[in-house]
Amino acid sequence: MNPTAQVPAVVLRRPGVLFTVVRVFAGVLLLATGLSGLSVVLGFASLFPVAPVEFMHLMIGSGFLAPAKGMETVAGLLLLFNRYPRLALALEAPVALNVLLFHLCFDRANLWMGVVLLSLVAVLAWPHRQFYAGWLRQLLTR
Template identity: 40%
Template structure:
């Protein structure tokens, strides 16, 4: 007798709606980026992931890292930015701001691995893809920021 009910009956659907897996992709990308940046950002301060002992200081990627530390501030600024952005992404707070703050770091990571250390290019590409996907997912938030002419209020 239930099959005879019309689909307009309140609370009864003719065909159940399937829930899309795609609705979870922004959350998965956000958590992935948050974990990567929070862990590697904290590692810059606490050094809980051991560095390989066979690093060659003449290697351009290693020299770049040494130069960042030698500035006295740049390495700590980048690692602090990674940690804060990762925490914001993991806590789902100020996500568009975190994405905007971490974007230059991601470009640097990608270019460093593309040009100096190709071994880590896979993770760099995944981070860049996640950043672009999330920026697209939050595009409505960025629309006012990207307006060509804006009058201050």
């Protein structure tokens, strides 16, 4: 039996200009917000306004913010330079969901930020959905 017969054929087309613009925009956005969060962890002022300051202090004190913002920064760099975009999106999807939930629960005035970020991740992940299907199947059949 031919070992390549079991692997589904994947045809990747060259991304269009609009898709590239979305990828670069998402990369810049993630890089900026990730670096802003890391600056807060290091004790500097945030580059962007943060509404629920008490919650941010709780996240910093718990040690949650540093790895989350580190992943956001790495994902932003990977998307910006178009290196391992599937990995970048896999790292960013849970962070984007957390951003949406954060704004939904604590900062409804800026809920649009979470919606935009999660939408960008979804748009960028859609062409790669066949690569994420195996992960999702394993999670859903456990």
